[in-house]
Amino acid sequence: RGKRRSTYDRNTEEQMLEPTICSLRGYCSGIEYCDSLDQNLQMVEKGTSLLKKMEISVAEAEKRTGKNAVNMQETYTVYLIETRPVDAASEGTNPVPDSLWRRYSEFELLRNYLLVTYPFLVVPPLPEKRAEFVWHKLSADNMDPDFVERRRVGLENFLLRVASHPDLSSDKIFYSFLTEENGWKETVFETGFQAKADSRLKALNATFRVKNPDKRFAEMKHYGDELQSVISQLLRVRARAADRLYGVYKVHGNYGRVFSEWSAIEKEMGDGLQSAGHHMDAYAASVDDILEEEEHYADQLKEYLFYADALRAVCRKHELTQYELEMAAQDLTSKKQQREELATGTIRTFSLKGVTSKLFGQETPEQREAKLKMLETQIEEGEELVKERNAECEEFVKSAWVDIERFKEQKDHDLREALISYAIMQISMCKKGIQVWNNAKECFSKM
Amino acid sequence: MSGSVVDNTVSSGNSSAAIPTDVSGQILDLDEDDDLEVFSKDTTLTDGSSFNASMQTSPASMINQYKFEEDADTKDIFVTVDNPESHVTAIETYITYRVMTKTTRSEFDSSEFEVRRRYQDFLWLKGRLEEAHPTLIVHPLPEKFVVKGMVERFNEDFIETRRRALHRFLNKIAEHPIFSSSEDFKIFLTAASGELTSHKKQGPGFLSRMGDTVKAVAAAVRGVRNRPQEFTEMQEYVEAFSQKIISLDKVTQRIVREQKEYLEELKECGPTYALWSQSEEELAEPLKNVAGCVDRCCKETEEQVKNLSDHLIPVLHEYVLCADTLKAVLRRRDNIQADFEAKTEALATKKANRDTESKVLSLAWASLVGRSPEEVKQQKLKGEIKEMRDDLDKAEDRLEWANNALKSDWTRWQKVMRTDLRSAFVDTAERNVSYYEKCLAVWESFLHSQRTDAEGNGKVDFS
Numbered sequence: 030r031g032k033r034r035s036t037y038d039r040n041t042e043e044q045m046l047e048p049t050i051c052s053l054r055g056y057c058s059g060i061e062y063c064d065s066l067d068q069n070l071q072m073v074e075k076g077t078s079l080l081k082k083m084e085i086s087v088a089e090a091e092k093r094t095g096k097n098a099v100n101m102q103e104t105y106t107v108y109l110i111e112t113r114p115v116d117a118a119s120e121g122t123n124p125v126p127d128s129l130w131r132r133y134s135e136f137e138l139l140r141n142y143l144l145v146t147y148p149f150l151v152v153p154p155l156p157e158k159r160a161e162f163v164w165h166k167l168s169a170d171n172m173d174p175d176f177v178e179r180r181r182v183g184l185e186n187f188l189l190r191v192a193s194h195p196d197l198s199s200d201k202i203f204y205s206f207l208t209e210e211n212g213w214k215e216t217v218f219e220t221g222f223q224a225k226a227d228s229r230l231k232a233l234n235a236t237f238r239v240k241n242p243d244k245r246f247a248e249m250k251h252y253g254d255e256l257q258s259v260i261s262q263l264l265r266v267r268a269r270a271a272d273r274l275y276g277v278y279k280v281h282g283n284y285g286r287v288f289s290e291w292s293a294i295e296k297e298m299g300d301g302l303q304s305a306g307h308h309m310d311a312y313a314a315s316v317d318d319i320l321e322e323e324e325h326y327a328d329q330l331k332e333y334l335f336y337a338d339a340l341r342a343v344c345r346k347h348e349l350t351q352y353e354l355e356m357a358a359q360d361l362t363s364k365k366q367q368r369e370e371l372a373t374g375t376i377r378t379f380s381l382k383g384v385t386s387k388l389f390g391q392e393t394p395e396q397r398e399a400k401l402k403m404l405e406t407q408i409e410e411g412e413e414l415v416k417e418r419n420a421e422c423e424e425f426v427k428s429a430w431v432d433i434e435r436f437k438e439q440k441d442h443d444l445r446e447a448l449i450s451y452a453i454m455q456i457s458m459c460k461k462g463i464q465v466w467n468n469a470k471e472c473f474s475k476m
Numbered sequence: 477m478s479g480s481v482v483d484n485t486v487s488s489g490n491s492s493a494a495i496p497t498d499v500s501g502q503i504l505d506l507d508e509d510d511d512l513e514v515f516s517k518d519t520t521l522t523d524g525s526s527f528n529a530s531m532q533t534s535p536a537s538m539i540n541q542y543k544f545e546e547d548a549d550t551k552d553i554f555v556t557v558d559n560p561e562s563h564v565t566a567i568e569t570y571i572t573y574r575v576m577t578k579t580t581r582s583e584f585d586s587s588e589f590e591v592r593r594r595y596q597d598f599l600w601l602k603g604r605l606e607e608a609h610p611t612l613i614v615h616p617l618p619e620k621f622v623v624k625g626m627v628e629r630f631n632e633d634f635i636e637t638r639r640r641a642l643h644r645f646l647n648k649i650a651e652h653p654i655f656s657s658s659e660d661f662k663i664f665l666t667a668a669s670g671e672l673t674s675h676k677k678q679g680p681g682f683l684s685r686m687g688d689t690v691k692a693v694a695a696a697v698r699g700v701r702n703r704p705q706e707f708t709e710m711q712e713y714v715e716a717f718s719q720k721i722i723s724l725d726k727v728t729q730r731i732v733r734e735q736k737e738y739l740e741e742l743k744e745c746g747p748t749y750a751l752w753s754q755s756e757e758e759l760a761e762p763l764k765n766v767a768g769c770v771d772r773c774c775k776e777t778e779e780q781v782k783n784l785s786d787h788l789i790p791v792l793h794e795y796v797l798c799a800d801t802l803k804a805v806l807r808r809r810d811n812i813q814a815d816f817e818a819k820t821e822a823l824a825t826k827k828a829n830r831d832t833e834s835k836v837l838s839l840a841w842a843s844l845v846g847r848s849p850e851e852v853k854q855q856k857l858k859g860e861i862k863e864m865r866d867d868l869d870k871a872e873d874r875l876e877w878a879n880n881a882l883k884s885d886w887t888r889w890q891k892v893m894r895t896d897l898r899s900a901f902v903d904t905a906e907r908n909v910s911y912y913e914k915c916l917a918v919w920e921s922f923l924h925s926q927r928t929d930a931e932g933n934g935k936v937d938f939s
Contacts, residue, residue, distance in 0.1 A: 252755060256755060259752040260752075262751075263748045266741060267745065270741035270745060273738035273740075273742075276737070276738070277734045280734055283723075287720055287723045287727060290720060294716045301898075448762050448763070452926075453923070455769075455773075455919045456916055466912065469908075470902055470909065473898060474898065
């Protein structure tokens with residue numbers, strides 16, 4: 030079996046991305062945790078993807094054993110990442126690629142960093158952590174060589190997707206993930222990204238309480254939910270059907286056995302039976318390749334199952350920024366109201382202060398003066414905050430929507446390709462079936 | 477088969493002239509006694525196995541008919557079974573089938589007949605043929621009761637499957653050189669219901685049939701001593717064949733089960749793609765298209781499953797029943813031989829007794845009482861021996877007849893079996909090819925639609 034390339038088609042991706050305008054620059058300047066264009070990133074030009082300059086692949090997988098955090102022996106798999114400058118290859122020389130080993134948990138760390146750092150982008154997903162949607166013959170074991178191989182392809186796909194993204198590909202941490210074996214983890218932690226991650230509670234709260242989210246994002250979130258639900262269902266149904274199909278083919282192997290035994294007691298019929306039996310065996314064996322191909326299709330669907338999650342994450346982040354804006358605005362309004370009440374002496378809204386002042390007498394003019402001054406400061410700060418958050422929100426919506434549009438196009442293209450490749454698989458399966466049964470028919474007619 | 481069945485040749489002379497040359501195995505030496513009467517071949521077999529009045533042939537000429545008149549190309553009788561109908565009476569409900577016959581045979585009064593028959597009538601016919609020809613192979617009937625998986629006796633599928641099997645049964649009878657000229661067969665095909673009922677009442681009585689059974693059991697208990705090698709080989713073959721055909725039946729049923737389960741799962745795929753298409757814009761069209769393709773493949777798979785159930789499984793099942801028939805035929809042949817062996821032994825014993833007795837008598841009585849009482853006794857013994865001799869000759873005839881009939885019919889059966897099973901498997905393979913071809917067309921049309929779409933939009937490069 031040759032190494033299977035990931036589904037990602039570099040050429041088409043680039044074709045699609047070129048007209049995309051990267052609005053990252055504008056957003057970045059206002060936000061401290063975004064990567065600025067570091068002069069050290071010599072290899073990456075502005076506005077293009079890393080992939081134009083560098084060949085990336087996940088070439089191999091290997092088992093390792095070592096001591097883990099709690100000092101226990103564990104076995105894990107590492108993957109070899111190879112990189113090579115594009116220019117070098119096209120010049121005719123074929124230098125040895127740079128390479129380093131990474132394990133799955135490091136990929137996870139990279140992705141978490143990207144999620145926190147670029148919350149307005151639909152971050153490409155990793156292949157599944159544990160085998161799901163498994164049918165009986167397929168192993169659920171993470172150490173199973175078939176699973177490892179499919180994961181290798183999935184990881185390569187992930188890297189290629191990141192490297193071809195107009196914004197993500199220029200990330201420093203991503204670049205060092207590909208090039209610096211030692212100390213990368215420390216570098217990531219040093220960015221302090223973990224502190225910037227939104228707590229789930231905060232996010233959930235925002236989702237429930239936000240009053241005016243952008244309609245498009247609400248629709249997108251809903252779409253993400255539907256996509257996840259329907260792809261899950263499709264994967265489940267497909268896995269069950271694959272299981273059954275396996276059974277159908279394999280039972281035909283019994284024909285082979287019985288025909289062979291029967292041919293032993295027949296004179297004229299013997300040859301025809303015997304050779305027909307061989308074709309039945311071939312038919313039974315052919316299902317293994319067929320279903321392996323279908324797993325590849327399932328992996329393509331799974332990628333978009335997980336992409337749906339990334340899409341929803343962007344929408345949730347929008348809800349959060351919008352909510353925080355709304356909170357700031359609400360706070361400002363209430364402070365302004367308080368000022369008005371204090372200035373005019375009228376109590377328009379029920380407040381404990383109002384009640385107590387009625388009961389125990391009004392404050393002294395000095396006290397009122399002090400309060401008013403404080404309020405004015407707060408209001409000033411509040412207005413700044415609202416302006417800030419408003420800008421944040423607008424920028425987020427602008428950048429996120431651009432990436433969502435980019436994602437939509439990519440999804441439509443990729444899934445259409447996947448459906449086409451599924452049809453091609455079915456055609457191949459039918460052709461094999463026709464061949465086997467025609468051969469069997471010939472043998473039977475010689476019975 | 478053409479020509480009249482009635483052949484009035486009666487062979488005389490000693491028995492060796494009547495034995496056709498293709499009888500292998502032992503030829504019994506029956507010429508030891510000079511005072512044996514030359515006897516003519518009896519046209520009826522004794523001991524209750526009735527033989528139709530029209531069968532005026534000797535075994536020899538019958539076997540000649542086997543060898544030379546077997547070509548199926550000059551088929552002169554066509555039988556169909558169709559049009560099942562339900563009949564309700566006060567006592568029971570049953571199904572009748574229309575049996576249509578078209579023939580050019582002279583022994584039929586007309587060239588076309590149409591009658592209605594129920595399953596019981598088929599059973600009766602089969603029984604009659606087996607009685608008349610215990611060592612010929614009668615094609616099996618579909619089973620009396622419902623096979624596993626079905627509950628309702630009057631279920632449409634069950635009736636249709638049975639109808640097809642009954643049709644095959646009658647055609648096998650019509651194609652058989654001996655059976656097709658059976659009077660019972662003719663009556664079955666042509667008589668009105670009332671006539672058939674009264675004809676059924678004739679034939680060997682209950683008691684003689686009982687006598688048959690008793691003799692058969694006795695013979696079975698006794699067992700056969702010198703079974704000819706070829707029949708032992710036949711039995712071994714039948715044992716092995718039976719196992720293989722049962723296995724094939726089981727494997728095929730298992731395939732049907734697995735395919736049904738596959739179909740159940742596949743039926744959910746199409747709707748899932750359709751559901752997905754509702755959330756999409758650009759992808760809606762290809763997704764709907766795929767949903768349609770999957771649904772069409774489902775239909776083809778459903779048909780494929782039905783084909784297997786309707787065509788391959790019944791044939792395999794019939795040959796499972798055939799294997800049982802063959803075992804029964806071999807058993808009956810063995811019984812006939814056992815009967816003959818027993819009678820041979822009995823006669824030998826009797827003769828030995830006569831000899832010893834005569835010696836003893838002549839010594840003891842010669843001087844004392846003279847010859848007359850001894851002569852009387854001798855005369856009596858002679859009579860008994862003659863009777864036993866007659867019996868034995870008949871048994872020998874029956875055995876020869878049975879062996880030859882079986883051997884010829886065995887060759888015939890093997891040919892028919894080979895043809896039937898070959899065409900059943902070829903048919904199955906063809907249907908499988910057709911199934912895959914149809915599914916192939918479905919998916920190719922999808923690809924084509926995507927290609928024309930894409931090329932129109934300038935989107936995708938299919939190289």
